[in-house]
Structures are given as structure tokens and as C-alpha cells.
Amino acid sequence: MKIRNLILTTTILGLLFVSCNDLDTYPEGSIVTTNQKEEVYELNPAQTAAGVNGIFAQFNQFMPNESALGAERHNDFGYPSIMMFTDANGMDMITEDNGYNWAGFNLNFSDRIYTSNETQIVWNNLYAIIFTANNVIGPIDPETDIATNQYYLGQGLAARAFAYFNLAQLFQFNYVGNQGKPCVPIITNENSNEAALSGAPRSTVEEVYTLILNDINKAIELLDAAESAGVTRKDKRYISLAVAYGLRARIHLTMQKWPEAAADATNAIEKSEAKPATIKDVSGPSFSSAAEKNWMWGIIIAETDRVVTSTIVNWISHMGSLNYGYANFSKGRQINKALFNSIPESDVRRGWWLDEEMYSKHLNKEQNDWMNKYYSGYTQVKFAPYKNEVGSTTNATDLPLMRIEEMYLIKAEAEAMSGGAGAATLVSFVKEFRDPGYEFTATSPQAVQEEVFRQRRIELWGEGLSWYDIMRLNKPVDRRGAGFPNAPMVFNIPAGDPILLWRIPEAEIQANPALNEEDNNESAPAPTPVPDL
Numbered sequence: 092m093k094i095r096n097l098i099l100t101t102t103i104l105g106l107l108f109v110s111c112n113d114l115d116t117y118p119e120g121s122i123v124t125t126n127q128k129e130e131v132y133e134l135n136p137a138q139t140a141a142g143v144n145g146i147f148a149q150f151n152q153f154m155p156n157e158s159a160l161g162a163e164r165h166n167d168f169g170y171p172s173i174m175m176f177t178d179a180n181g182m183d184m185i186t187e188d189n190g191y192n193w194a195g196f197n198l199n200f201s202d203r204i205y206t207s208n209e210t211q212i213v214w215n216n217l218y219a220i221i222f223t224a225n226n227v228i229g230p231i232d233p234e235t236d237i238a239t240n241q242y243y244l245g246q247g248l249a250a251r252a253f254a255y256f257n258l259a260q261l262f263q264f265n266y267v268g269n270q271g272k273p274c275v276p277i278i279t280n281e282n283s284n285e286a287a288l289s290g291a292p293r294s295t296v297e298e299v300y301t302l303i304l305n306d307i308n309k310a311i312e313l314l315d316a317a318e319s320a321g322v323t324r325k326d327k328r329y330i331s332l333a334v335a336y337g338l339r340a341r342i343h344l345t346m347q348k349w350p351e352a353a354a355d356a357t358n359a360i361e362k363s364e365a366k367p368a369t370i371k372d373v374s375g376p377s378f379s380s381a382a383e384k385n386w387m388w389g390i391i392i393a394e395t396d397r398v399v400t401s402t403i404v405n406w407i408s409h410m411g412s413l414n415y416g417y418a419n420f421s422k423g424r425q426i427n428k429a430l431f432n433s434i435p436e437s438d439v440r441r442g443w444w445l446d447e448e449m450y451s452k453h454l455n456k457e458q459n460d461w462m463n464k465y466y467s468g469y470t471q472v473k474f475a476p477y478k479n480e481v482g483s484t485t486n487a488t489d490l491p492l493m494r495i496e497e498m499y500l501i502k503a504e505a506e507a508m509s510g511g512a513g514a515a516t517l518v519s520f521v522k523e524f525r526d527p528g529y530e531f532t533a534t535s536p537q538a539v540q541e542e543v544f545r546q547r548r549i550e551l552w553g554e555g556l557s558w559y560d561i562m563r564l565n566k567p568v569d570r571r572g573a574g575f576p577n578a579p580m581v582f583n584i585p586a587g588d589p590i591l592l593w594r595i596p597e598a599e600i601q602a603n604p605a606l607n608e609e610d611n612n613e614s615a616p617a618p619t620p621v622p623d624l
Contacts (some may be wrong), residue, residue, distance in 0.1 A: 139243045142227040146250045147328050149220045150390045150492075153397035153404060156215050159598075160208050165417070166193035168398050170220075171390065171406035171490055172212050173257070174555025176202060181557045182570045183427045183548055185469070188577045191420035193409060198580045200618055205594040205611065213261065214596050217254045221278060224251035229280035233309065238320035245313035249330045249338060251279075252306035256342055259299045261593045262612065265563050266346045270297040273610065275595075276603070277302055290605030293595075303342060311335045327381040327389050333363035334388045337493050340501045345563045349509035356502035363387055365495040367524045370439045375453045376413060376475035378554075379488040388493040399487045407474065407486045410553060413461060414476035415484040425469040428574040430548055437528035440549050443473035457481050469574060473553060491554055496524070500543050500550065507539035514539050521546065540564075562591065572624035582618040589615035 149155075152169040166172055178184040179197035188195045196202045202209035227247035231240050258275045259266075276291035277299060294302075314332040317323075324331050330338075340355035368377070368385040381389040392398065398405040408416030412423050426444045434441040442453035447468040454462065454472060461481050462470065476483040499520040507513025514534050521529040531542055547560055561568060568584040568591070575581050584590060592612045600606050 136239055139227070139231075139240070142223070143243050143246045143329070146220060146223045146227060146246065147390075149216070149223055150328075151392055151396060151398060152216075153401060155219065156208075156212050159211060159215055162208070164193075164208055164212070165404050166209075166409070167212055168405055169390075170216060171555070173216060174490075175406060175409060176209055176213065177261075177558035178553060178555055180568070181561055182568050182573050183430055183552060183557055185425040185427060185574050185576075187422045188580060189421060191417050192422075193417065198577075200590050203590055203592075203594055203615065205597045205600070205614070210593055211596045211598065213593060214599060217258050218278070220254040221251055224248070224254070225278070225280040225283060236316075238317045238322040241313040241320075242317035242322045242324075245310040245317060245335070246330055248306040248313070249310035249335050252303045252310065252342070253338055255299055255303050255306075256338070256345075259296065259303065260345065260559050260562055262595065263296050263592065264587065265565065266296055266300055270295065270300075272296050274299040276605070290603040292605040293610055300342075300346065304339075307335060307339045307342060311339065326391060327386055328391045330388065331363070333359050333365070334493055336362060337387060337498055340498065340505075341559075344501055344505060345559070347508070349505045353502055353505035353509060353511065356498045356505065359387070359498045360495065360502070363495055363498075367496050367499065367520070369524060370527075373439055374442065376458070376472050376479065378473055378491060379407075379475040379477065379479075381489040381491075385494050385496060386489075386491055387495055387498075388491075390490040390492060392487050392489055394485055394487045396487070399485065402484055402486065405486045406490055407476070407488045410471075411474055411476055411486070411488070412466060412470055412472055413458060413474075413481050414486055414488075415482055416486060419465045423466045423470045424553065425467070425574060426471065426552060427548075428469060429572045430545070431469055433545065434549060435526065435528065438526035438549075440525055443471060443552070445470050445472065471553060494551075494554075496520075496550055497547075497556075500547055504540050504543040507536045507543075510536070513543075517543060517546070525550070568618075571621065575623070578623065579620050581620050581623045583621050584618050588618075589613040590618055 150170040154163055154167045155169060156167050157163055166175065175194060176197045179186065179194035180200065186192055186194055186198065188198055196207060196209055201207060224247045227243060228251065231244040233244070235241055235244065263269060263272055263274045272295065273293035274296045275293060277294045278286050278291055311332065314335050318332050336355045336359035340352050340359055343352035343355055365387045366384050368383065377383060381391050403416050407414055409418060410424055411418055418424065431444055442451045445451050445462060445466065445468050449463060449468055451472050458481055462472065474488070477485045477487045499516065503513045503517035503520065506516055514531060517539065518529065518531050533539065533542070544560060544564060548557060551557065565586045567586050568582060570581050571583055589612065594612045594614070595606065600608060600611060
């Protein structure tokens with residue numbers, strides 16, 4: 092049995108971790124109470140801080156699943172792997188299936204085979220975040236009035252909510268109408284001992300979302316108290332009150348709780364120091380540094396991180412067009428042609444990709460020459476290389492996890508769907524920050540929602556969010572006319588098709604006493620290619 096392969100073994104490791112840190116028992120063998128644990132944390136805040144750092148270290152890892160997979164995989168680098176997998180599953184991230192493209196299994200949905208490396212990476216990475224979050228949550232009194240402990244507990248709860256929210260959307264269909272269906276096993280600091288002995292069954296969608304909401308609601312309460320007392324995050328890798336509101340806005344949007352989603356997005360905007368990037372700000376390759384004013388939350392990467400010193404085992408190696416990496420040889424990432432053609436010339440975002448003639452108004456001569464050396468039309472130039480150095484081999488760009496622009500789009504959709512002025516919110520945002528010539532006259536809730544979906548596909552392209560929109564809006568994966576270069580990758584998968592759901596890894600089924608083969612999602616046939624348009 093491979094360590095990190097299973098939530099069961101992860102739970103056992105959690106018990107060992109806590110024991111090794113002397114937070115459960117005294118050397119004499121007496122049990123330490125919750126209050127005594129918190130006293131330890133108060134006396135040694137560095138230990139708690141280390142636990143919190145451990146949560147966010149899970150987001151940026153060099154081949155964390157090598158032991159579990161029994162192989163080195165160059166698409167195994169923490170949460171950004173999941174971003175890359177899910178974007179490739181959809182219809183807006185066009186890539187060629189060749190020997191340098193590590194997303195081939197995501198393009199043809201063979202990642203849904205429950206022995207695939209990709210499904211183990213998804214499962215292991217998200218439960219690793221849960222594992223480290225549980226280690227932070229467990230020792231802290233949930234009713235603590237110590238500001239630093241409120242901050243630390245808020246980090247743990249919000250991170251756990253984030254991980255379960257991702258799992259819920261990948262392993263079952265959207266919340267509404269599926270509340271009673273099986274979702275994923277719930278492992279918390281409270282049931283980890285029992286799970287280590289007896290396993291953990293799949294909880295229902297309703298049960299998982301109840302946990303998610305309980306966690307994020309408590310996190311918002313705690314972070315509000317901590318920030319009011321002057322305890323704030325050191326940088327954007329951690330979760331602020333505004334980010335917690337942003338996470339809850341996503342959750343409520345997915346649950347179709349429209350007024351709540353609009354209120355949360357508004358609070359996120361008001362509580363955040365982030366401001367939307369102006370047209371000038373994004374009139375060139377960017378989206379590479381957490382210092383950018385529109386980032387609320389991100390993965391901060393240092394030059395010394397192993398993913399960077401590897402040169403190529405990192406997200407920007409696969410995604411980036413203007414740096415050195417896999418993209419130079421896989422022919423890079425292109426936008427859906429039909430989506431690109433919907434962007435008017437007056438919209439600054441049209442320049443985030445080359446057009447059919449290999450032109451982007453945002454590029455200088457050096458950048459343009461580099462693009463002509465490796466790529467074809469419609470390739471992205473949205474994401475800048477490290478320090479904006481063309482051809483850089485130092486792939487230390489940060490990754491956005493949440494930008495303030497998303498909050499405006501959530502607000503617009505949620506307002507429209509709850510009978511409010513969502514169209515006005517949308518028009519105001521796009522005209523001021525992206526396209527001065529933008530016009531949108533429809534006012535029906537469904538029309539606004541559809542236009543927000545298009546705007547999200549453009550604005551948030553490549554940021555690991557597109558798949559969740561497909562699932563929550565019950566959309567098909569229609570790749571016809573998108574420009575996929577390989578005919579076997581042209582699909583029109585209907586909404587609700589079982590191939591859209593990920594499957595629990597075989598290793599988890601075999602090792603978890605509370606699961607068996609019948610508990611897994613359906614083994615669906617591979618999608619059938621269709622004629623392109």
C-alpha cells in the first residue's frame with residue numbers, strides 16, 4: 092500500500108503527525124484536553140503557524156504523488172495540476188495531443204479510468220489539503236477568543252471548505268437536484284480516528300455541502316474577528332476575510348442561492364484591497380505575480396522551489412507561451428476559435444491571444460518573434476513569463492487562485508438570477524475595465540447568465556475555473572468549431588453524461604473498508620468523436 096495513495100493511510104499518518112508533535116498526550120501518557128492544546132499553541136505560536144504554512148505548501152509541490160503512482164509524472168505539481176487537468180477537459184483550452192503534451196489523457200477523458208494517474212493526483216492532492224487543514228483545526232478551541240488562534244483556525248476551515256468544494260464538483264453533479272446522491276467521504280479532525288480503523292463511506296452531496304458551509308461560515312466569523320483585532324495575513328498565499336467571502340460566493344453560486352451569492356461577492360469586493368486591473372494594466376502579458384493589484388489569492392512561487400529548479404515540472408512550463416518549457420514543443424495552449432471570434436476588436440482581452448494571422452496588439456517585436464518561432468494562431472499570450480523575460484528558464488511565476496474581477500461577474504449573475512440589476516452591473520464592469528464599446532441590452536435573467544458565462548470563459552481563461560462553470564450550469568462539452576487539431580478529440584458530450592464525473596481511484600476502493608466497487612461512479616465509455624464544424 093502506497094503512502095499518500097489513500098485517505099485511509101493519510102488519516103493514519105495524521106494520527107502519527109499529531110503524536111510526534113506531542114499535542115495529544117503528555118510523555119507520561121495523560122490525555123491533553125482541547126484547552127491545554129490551545130495553551131500549547133498560545134505559548135508556541137510558531138507551531139501553529141507551521142501547520143498553517145503546511146496547508147498552503149500543499150498547493151505547490153514537486154511530484155508529491157511519485158511514491159503513490161510509482162512513477163515520475165511531469166504533470167504532478169500540486170493544485171495547479173488540477174487546474175490544468177480540468178481546463179483540458181473542457182472546450183476552451185485547445186491543445187495538440189502530441190508527445191510533449193501531458194494533458195492528452197484529459198483531452199480524451201481517459202483520465203476517468205479509475206486506475207489513471209490523473210484521478211489519483213486529483214484525489215490525493217485535495218485530500219492532502221484536507222489532511223493538513225485537519226491538523227490545524229483539531230487542537231484549536233472553536234470558541235477561541237485569541238485573535239491569532241482565530242486567524243489560524245479560519246485558515247484551516249476555509250482551506251478545508253475549498254478542498255471539499257472542489258471534490259464535490261468533480262465527483263458528483265451540481266448540488267441542485269442531486270442532494271441525495273453519493274459525493275465523497277468526509278474526513279475531519281473529529282472522525283479521523285474512526286476512519287483510520289473502519290474507513291469512511293461516501294457522504295451525500297447534501298452532507299458534504301453542509302460541511303463546506305459550516306466550515307466557510309465559521310471561517311468568515313473567525314477571520315472577521317481576527318482582522319478586527321489587527322491580525323491579518325502576511326501575503327496573498329493565505330486566506331483573508333475577503334477571500335473567504337469570495338469562496339462562499341462561489342459556493343452559493345453553485346448552490347443557486349442567488350441573493351446570498353450576490354451579497355457575498357459584494358462583501359468580497361468591499362473587504363478586499365484588490366482592485367480590477369485597468370485596460371492599461373492588461374494591455375500586455377501579465378497574470379504572473381501576486382503583487383498585481385487585482386489578485387485576491389494566489390500560489391506564490393519562489394525561485395528556489397523545487398518545481399522551479401526542475402525547470403519544466405511546473406504549471407507555467409505547460410501553460411506559458413513566452414517562457415521556456417513544455418509549451419514550446421507541445422505547440423502551446425490556444426483559445427476556442429468561436430469564443431475568440433466573439434471578442435470585439437475594442438475589447439482589450441482580444442490581445443490576450445494571437446489572432447489567425449499570428450498578431451496581438453499587446454506584443455513587442457521580441458515577444459512577437461518568439462511566438463512566431465514556436466506557435467500558431469489563437470495561442471495565448473495572457474500569462475507573462477517570470478519578470479517578463481522572454482524565453483526565461485526560471486519558471487517562478489505565481490498563479491492566481493482568485494481575482495477581484497470574478498467577484499464582479501458573480502455579482503452580476505447572482506443579481507440577475509435573483510431579479511436584480513445584474514445586467515447593469517455586468518455592463519458597468521466590462522465597459523470600465525475591458526471594453527469601452529461594450530453593449531448588452533438583454534435583461535432576462537437567463538440571458539444575463541449566459542452572457543456572464545461567456546464573459547467568464549474569456550476573463551478567467553486558463554485559471555482552472557472553466558470546468559466548474561460547465562458543471563454548475565449543466566452545459567455540454569461541445570468542441571465542434573473550437574479548433575481542436577486532433578479529430579479524435581472533437582466531442583459533443585451532453586450535459587449529465589456520466590463521463591463528466593471523475594471516479595474514485597481503485598486504490599482507495601481497495602483500501603477503504605467502507606467502500607466497494609459498487610460505491611464508485613459509473614464506468615462510462617470514452618466519448619465518441621463527432622464531425623467538426
